[in-house]
Amino acid sequence: MIITRTPFRISFFGGGTDYPGWFREHGGAVLATTINKYCYITCRHLPPFFEHKHRIVYSQIENVRHNDEIQHPAVRAILNWAKVEKGVEIHHDGDLPARSGLGSSSAFTVGLLHALHGLNQKMANKDQLAHEAIHLEQNIIGENVGSQDQVSAAYGGFNRIEFHHNDSFEVSPVILPPHRQDELRDHLMLCFTGFSRIASEVAKSKIDNLKSREKELKLMHAMVDEALAILQDPQASIDLFGQLLDTSWQYKRSLSDRVSTPEIDSIYQAAMDAGAIGGKILGAGGGGFLLIFAKPERHAAIRERLNKLVHVPFDFDDSGSRVVLYQPNGL
Template identity: 45%
Template sequence: MVITKTPFRMSFFGGGTDMKEFYEEYGGSVLSTTFDKYCYVTARYLPKFFNYSSEFVYSHIERVTDVDQIQHPLIRNCMKYQKMHHIRLAYDADLPARTGLGTSSSFAVGMLNAFHALKGEMADKKKLANEAIYAERILCHEAGGIQDQIAASFGGLNRIDMDEDGYHVIPIVISRDRKQELNDSLMLFFTGFSHMSAAVQEKVKENFQDKIRRLQDMKGMVGEAQRILTGKGNLTEFGHLLHESWQIKRSLSGGISTGEIDAMYEAAFKAGAEGGKLLGSGGGGFLLFYVEKDKKPYVKKALDKLLYVPFSFETGGTRIIYYRAEDPVNF
C-alpha cells in the first residue's frame, strides 16, 4: 500500500505564458508557490476476490473489469500509461477540485508517484512532473499549461522558466522573515463556485495571436515580482503588481471573470486590499489578496459571505507518507 501527499499551488504571475503555444515561441515564465493544502492518493493492489478487477474512489465510485471501462479520463490514461492492473485507488483532498489551485495536476502527480512506488520504483520530481504533463496534455487532450504539474512535483516558492528546450525551476531565495511577511500579507477566499479550467483555457486560446503582447507583459511581471521579493523594499509593491496583473489577465477572455467576481474583488479593494487576483484560469474558485496587517479585519468583513481559508507556504512538493511493499496479486 502507498499513500502520497501532494500540495496545491497558487500562481502569482505569468499564468498563460506556460501554454505551449506561447512559450515555445516567446519563452514563458511563472512565479508560484505551493501551500499547506493537499490531495492524498491511496493505492494498493486489489485481491482477486471480487467480481471487478479495479476500484476507484473519488467524487464517484467506479468498479471495472477492464481498464478501458474507467470513466475518469485521467485515471484511465494513467492506468494504461503505467500498465497498472488490479488496483484500488482512493482520492481525498483538503480543498475542492476545479477551483484554480491546480488540483487535477496535483492528483496526476500524486497518482503517478503512487503507481511508481507500487511497482517498487523511485521516481524523481522532474520525472513525475514530465509524466503528469504528458498524461494531462497529450493523453487526456486537456487544454492548459505546464506550471501546475511542475509546482505540485517540486513544491516551494519558485520561478519556472520555459522555452522550446524544456523548463527550469529556480527557487526564490529570500530570508525566512521576508517569506513569512509575504505569507502573512496574503488572504485566500473561496468564491463558492468552481469552473472547468480546460474550458476557460480554450477561450483564452481563441484569437491567440491578438493576446501575445498582453501575455508578454504578464511574463515581464515575473522578473519584477522576483526583484521585489529578493530586494529590501516594501512588499506592498507585490500587491500592486498583483492588481496590475489581474487587470491584464481578465482582459484575455470574457470567461476569466464574472460580474460576481468583479464585485467581490472591488469590495476587497475598497476595504483596503492592495491588490489581488482570481487563482487559476478563471471563472470561479479562489480569490487571493495582498492585504496589509491593519487592513485584514476590514477585508475579511467586506467578504464575510465568502469562506476565508488561512494557509502557510510549504516546500516539500509531492511525497510518499506511507509505503508498504506489495507484490501484484496473482491468485
C-alpha cells in the same frame, strides 16, 4: 499500500505564458508557490476476490472490470498509459475542492503517478513526475492546460519556473530572508468564491486568443522578474508586490471574457474597497479561489466585507509530492 501527498499551488505571476502554444514561440515564466493544502492518493493492489478488477473512490465510487470502463478521465488515461494489468484500488482525498484554481487536477495526476511508481517499487524523481504529468494531461487526456501546475506539484516550494522553446523547463527556487517570506505570507488571504468551473474550457478560450494578446502576455512574463526584484530588494515596500498583482489581474482579465464574471468583479471590488492592495483569481479563472493581498491590519475588515465567502488560512510548503506511507506488500 502507498499513500502520496501532493501540494496545491498559488501562482502569482506569469500564468498564461506556460501554455505550449505560447512558450514554444516566445518562452515563458511563472512565479508560484505550493501551500500546505494537499491531494492525498491511496493506492494498493486489489486482491482477486471481487467481481470488479479496479475500484476508484473519489466524489464517486467506480467498480470496473476493465480500464476502458473507468469514467474518471485521468485515472483511465494513467492506468492505460502505465499499462497497469493487476487490479488496483485508488482513493482520492483533497484538503480543498477540485476545479478551484489551485492546480488540483495536476496534483491528482502527479500524486497518482507517484503512487503507481511506488506500487511498482520504483522511485520517481521530481523531474520525471513533472514531465510525465505534462505529457499525460496535454497529449494523452487532451486537456487545455499549461505546464506550471505539474511542475509545482512535483517540485514543491516557492519557485521561478522558466519554460523553454523546446518544451524543457528550469526550476529556480526563490531565496528570501525568512522575515521577508513571512511578510509576504502575512499579506495574503485566500477566499473561495463559492463556485467552481471547468478549467480546461476557460483555458481554451485564452489559448484561442494568444496571438491577439501578445502584448499583454509579454508584459505578464516581464512581471515575473519585476515581482522577484521587489521581493529580493530589502528597501522595497512589499506593497509594490500587491500593486503589481492588481496590474497583472487586469491584464489576465483581458485574455478572455471567461476569465472573470460580474460576480468575481464584484467580490474583487469589495475587497479593494475594504482595503486590499491587489489580488487575482487563481488558475484559469471563471471561479474558484480568490487571492487577496492586503496589509495584515486590513484582513479583519476584508473578511467582514466578504463574510459570505469561505476564508482559508494557509502557509507555504516546500516538500513537493511525497510518499508518506510505503508498504507495497500491504504489511
